[in-house]
Amino acid sequence: LAFASMLITGGRLGDAIGRRRAFLIGVAGFTLASLAGACSPDADLLIAARVAQGLFAAVMVPQGLSTLQALYRPRERARVYGMFGAISGMAAVAGPILGGVLVSGDVAGLGWRSVLLINVPVGIVLLVLGRAYIPDTRDTEPADRDLIAVALSAGGVVAVLYPIVEGHTLGWPAWSWAVMAGGVVLLALFVVRQRA
Secondary structure (H helix, E strand, O other), X not given: OXXXXXXHHHHHHHHHHOHHHHXXXXXXXXXXXHHHHHOOOXXXXXXXXXXXXXXXXXXXXXXXXHHHHHHOOHHHHHHHHHHHHHHHHHHHHHHHHHHHHHHHHOHHHOOOHHHHHOHHHHHHHHHHHHHHHOOOOOOOOOOOOOHHHHHHHHHHHHHHHHHHHHHHHXXXXXXXXXXXXXXXXXXXXXXXXXXX
């Protein structure tokens, strides 16, 4: 939910402050949140760390496609997006498999914590390589910061997704439908505000 609710804002942040800088902020925050989650002594701190991971991932992830959009001409983008999609797809398949291997192998007696700790060295490598090799692109005329639009988009996404995620488990109570309907209204208001 944290990731989904902040994706639009994360993308806009890269337009405003530079996509490389936003990517590096996202990677650094995600890496630190992973470490915090792995060191969590209880479920409350683990959940807080996972929320932080989602928020920083929402800053990191949109910068990839935005950077490709800025670097490649329209006729070159299909090939580049195809490679990006293939790599992303392989990562989406390999991630859960690697997580299962780490947990079932109980690496160094860490159990589930190893799934979060693996992000730390990967994050450090990404920070070093990203700083050295990712060109800095940004929108020449970034949109104004609009906190109302952020609240409408984030609130709308959470209001639609939360009942979808929890509705089946809870037996689809009436409030879940009302919250989803409210989310649709918030997203419609977001669209109206963006057009204005």
